[in-house]
Amino acid sequence: MRSSQRFSRSVVSFLVASAFCVPVWAATPSGGQPGPRQVATTALSMHADVEGIHEYRLPNGLQVLLIPDDAKPTTTVNMTYRVGSRHESYGETGMAHLLEHMLFKGTPRHPQVWADFNKRGFSANGSTWYDRTNYFASFAANEENLRWYLAWQADAMVNSFIARKDLDSEMTVVRNEMEMGENSPDRILMDKTLAAMYQWHNYGKSTIGARADVEGVDISHLQAFYKRYYQPDNATLIVSGKFDEAKVLAWVQRYFGVLPKPKRALPPLYTLDPVQDGERSVTLRRVGGVPLLYAGYHVMPGAHRDFAAVELLSIILGDAPSGRLHKQLTEKQLAASVFAFAPGLADPGFLLMGAQLGSGQDAAAAKKAMLDAAESIARQPITAEELDRAKAKWLNAWEQGFSDPQHVGVALSEAVALGDWRLFFLTRDRVKAIALSDVQRVAEHVLLASNRTTGEYVPTAAPVRADAPARVNVSEALKDFQPQRAQSKVAAFDASPANIDASTERFKLSSGMQVALLSKPTRGEAVKGALTLHFGNVQSLANWGSVPGMMAALLDKGTPTLSRQQVQDKLDALQAEVAFSSGAGTLTAQFTTRRAHVNAVLELLADMLQQPAFPADALEEVRRQALAGLDEQRKEPEAVLAEAMSRHGNPYPKGDVRYAETFDESEADLKAVQLDRVRAYHQQFLGSEHGQLALVGDVDRASTQKVLEKRFGSWRSAAAYERVPSPFVSVPPAQIQLITPDKQNATLSVVQPLALNDQDPDYPALMLANHLLGSGGDSRLWNRIREKEGLSYNVFSAVQWNPHEAHSVWSAGAIFAPQNKDRVLAAFKEEVQRALEKGFTQAEFEAGRRGLLNFRRLGRAQDARLAAGWVNNLFLDRTYALSAQVDAALEKLTLQQVNDALRRYLKPDQFVMGVAGDFKASK
Structure with a gap:
């Protein structure tokens, strides 16, 4: 679960959704429920797809986007709700993000969501952003898993518990996520900068919310928020990758078609900040980190025609080594690194740039250079070379993302949030067609001192102001849109x-x-x-x-x-x-x-x-x-x-x-x-x-x-080669505690060397034992520390397997609030000891084995992992036949073998256990 506080430019972060569409046909399946009707745009002459993406809509309002692609045997399902922190009222900050956590607490029909995800091998999560919340899962293509996930999404839409007891247990987890962010100076500085930029609009409030609002949330208000926004007419279901389209449509009708169309009307959102009328500043003082400088400028919504120019401006300014900030700050040794990014948002958003300084670098000189680089474009116009380079980089990244069905399925969430998913393609076309004069014009209208927020206030005698903010008529913007031809269908590949x-x-x-x-x-x-x-x-x-x-x-x-x-x-x-x-x-x-x-x-x-x-x-x-x-x-x-x-x-x-x-x-x-x-x-x-x-x-x-x-073929090294060995080293057990002042998040780390490698007969059994203990989504450590007691946002255990010497390393870790140190340590030790003394149950064993095998299949379906895997196999003189042998060994394991392996190797009296944080409050 993530609050989606993002700090890097994403080519697909300006996707949009809401509907300019007309019905083409409707089918009534057996049973009498009206079926999904396919949607087309008038610009497409009633054709039912846009560049390989097919749109449908149920009578209850649910929008469905299907992106069939057999290129690799994986499926990604993404459910996007058009609700984020922008939709929260006074006292409700953080409510959208809190609901994201609560949905995973289950329904009467699906009470153990994470356990089900784990045994099915899902790579799943959710995220919250200003304009939307989404839930997504990727898995090795499997019709039963796809059907199950669609059924859960439909059930979760209207039947989630959103119960007081779950809210209480999850509260510490959400606090821990807040504290994790509080440890990050750049994230907090971004929050403070945006808060100074926006006086009234919710973009000035952190997505994760105010601590007082989150901790004081009324369960009835949270339930009302859920019932208001988690409805089919406010949602878009996206399925991408390998699947049978006809079966998916039938399942969508079966699970979602029975949900009634809501009778309530969603409240309109009309708040916009006035045009900024002078420089604003904010200063943040905390322990640790390095000096940072930010400068933010208000820009138009992501659906606006001129936003393509803002995307390119962020590259022209922030890229390395061609960007103006890099040349004026990094190359001149005024800063260690620089950046610029502009997320596409439904309402007028922001362009944020910044610099990270090294020890001894002058913040005043760096700030002056940064502002000069941004606000001197009127005097030093953008060149054709700069624009062509930015276009090439932007379009290359867009193509890279569009070629990945898992990426496209999740990326379209951003399009849904903006007003219409087709803006994904329209913005690409705008970038391709944009003229140098348009980019120059937008830069001169946006990059103004009076439109700027930094860490310093400078009065100006004669302010020059940017254009007043305005929303976009998305239907008007799309009236002349002509989609390009869809990519040809790719044959399926068996990743066995x-x-x-x-x-x-x-x-x-x-x-x-x-x-x-x-x-x-x-x-x-x-x-x-x-x-x-x-x-x-x-x-x-x-x-x-x-x-x-x-x-x-x-x-x-x-x-x-x-x-x-x-x-x-x-x-x-x-x-x-x-x-x-x-x-x-x-x-x-x-x-x-x-x-x-x-x-x-x-x-x-x-x-x-x-x-x-x-x-x-x-x-x-x-x-x-x-x-x-x-x-x-x-x-x-x-x-x-x-x-x-x-x-x-x-x-x-x-x-x-x-x-x-x-x-x-x-x-x-x-x-x-x-x-x-x-x-x-x-x-x-x-x-x-x-x-x-x-x-x-x-x-x-x-x-x-x-x-x-x-x-x-003839490139050889001048030095003799012999692999650097890593023989087993017996490390004395220890208890380490370190104080890190003014850090609101603490960490736990546990290590034990193991005298075996990945060729040992116990390798499969110990791998599965660790999966059950701490690496799976239904593991003992996760269920106790994360789910039951809500003490940590992330808790895990893992084995770093040595392929050569009998020297692998088992490790575990968690993050937590410093005041919860004793509870985290106690829960961790108790769960490890309970697993060693009583072992895992037959049900845990069977579900964990299924999940681990599914995760291994999913890994073999990723091309980048296959390339890295082959490099490793060549070095070790192996093939993927060994992976099949390991899978077969996992299939043959017994519960007794797994429990015995854990007891044979895991020795709490040999642990090196360390914690670090600001523990003064817990003494």
Whole structure:
């Protein structure tokens, strides 16, 4: 459950829904209930779909959007209610978000929602935003699970308990979620900035609500809010992915068609803030973190024609390295990093930009530079190059999202919230067609000092004001909309281990690099890739400090023939994204593109890996960002505790790649990195002979193999390779408590090393035992600490499995309010001890096994995970046949074997248990 406080620009965050539609046909199924009637727009000449999305509406008002796509064997169902924090009245703040939590408490027919989700292998959640609330689930395509989830959604719409006892138990969880946000300076600063921007409109109130309102909520008022807004005429059901459309329509009629059309009329919302008439400011003072600067500007609603210009302005200002803020602040060492984003909202919204400062950077100088960069556009007009680059990046991200049925199904919630889901496509068309003069005009009307809210007030003698806010007539906006042709249907793919192996071609390059190509149909001809290079040994990798991480961060900053900006522009042109990361003797690249560009992306990837430019200014920029991030972590409970836990019992000397550094040591290492050391590390270690590469998607093997051989077939490392071992280390048990002042959220971490690996005969049994204890949605820890006592927003346990040495690690954790520390610790210890003494029940065992197997099937249906999985399998000389063997072993397990495995390995007297938070109130 999330309150959807988002801080990054999302291409699909401005989708919209409400209805300009006319009926085309109606069917009456057996039983006499009027069936769903398909909807079309007059602009479509009565055709019943828009670019592959089919719209229906039931007589009771329920809107249904079906997006069939057999590209991968998953289904996503999303129910969106057109109610969010914008709809709350005085004293009701947080009510929409609280209802999101309460819906998961069940109905008389479905009393154990999370348990049902878990045993069915659902990846499910809900979120609340200003204009909508949504509930969504993704799962491996399965008609019984799809039918069940639709039945639950229909039941939850009108029959949810919304009971006083559930409200009381969930209250601590919601408080804990509030406290989690209170620990985040950037989130709280955003709340304060928006509160200063809006005097009357609810966009100035945090979605999660005021603590006083949430804690004092009257159950009868909450029930009335639920009955008012959770009705079929205020909802849109979205089903995407692999499913039988006729069966879904029949199920929709069966479960939703019987719900009566409400007789109440929803209250109109008419509040709009007046045009801002002068600069506003707010200052936030708290412990920890790093300096932050925000500047917010009022903009038009997401459905407005000019909002396409605002989307592009956020890229022109906030992108790195091309953005004006990056050039004026980051490159000039006035800030460590910058951003800009503008969420599309139903009413006039905001464009927010900001800067994160590193230690010693001048806030006044950074603020002046930030405001100058934004408000000087009238004097320094936007160039055609800036606009073309922003368009390419925006449209590339839109295409990436539209090619993923899981993404589209959930993303359309934002469209429903704005007024009409077709605005998803209309905004794309507006971005494509927008003229430079329009973007310039919008910038000059919006980016004004009098329309600005920052952390400082500056009086102005002659204010210039933005246009007055106004709503959009969505029907008028869509009257000339012409949808593009729908993408062709993609054939289904069987994601079973046997078919994955049979569909994958494996080979070696001359250098020794191992390659796996899984050619399969995908929506939009998308391709996911993963590459890992292995190099060095314990001796040669010692004493490099922060050099490996800095090298990875610099690989995309240019080549001898391409500047940093040209690399980014080329990636955008190739509809590609590439991300590098480093580990102990490893370098990993994750990338995505389209079939037509696979080989060009591999060529560019080879250039970045083999011939990086390592520009000096980029090194300093990366260093400043890393140091700023380090400063931010020094007082965060999770980071402070992680530092202590990782160092406890660590046997390796400083300089060893397995050594755990302190914050101070990390800072010293970052400051010590020199460019010649980065170049030396790259020259000594990188090569492809011990590497693995996998591509999953619409790939042509013959041409791709030629490119790989040409670019990676002779690239070898100068250093000898031997995998860095991780032998079992006996860590002494410990109780650690750390104080982090002025932090309203605390954290628990528990660790125990295990003397086994993922080839051990007990691997399946212990995996399932941990699932039942703490990793499933119906686990003991979750049910006790999260559901029953409402003490934590998140509680879990996990096993980090070692594929080599008999040295895996079991861990557990939770977040909580500091004053609840003793209750959390007691509940955690009691549940672990109860599981060890009494074991799990037969019902828990059977439901947990079904859920775990379903989660494993869902994982194999994700292309990015398949690519990463093949890279790992190649390195370990495995295939997906092993996954099938593990599934089979899970199927054959007995309850006794699972209980025995838990007792054999989990030893509370060997736990390293730590807590961190501001515990003074609990003493």
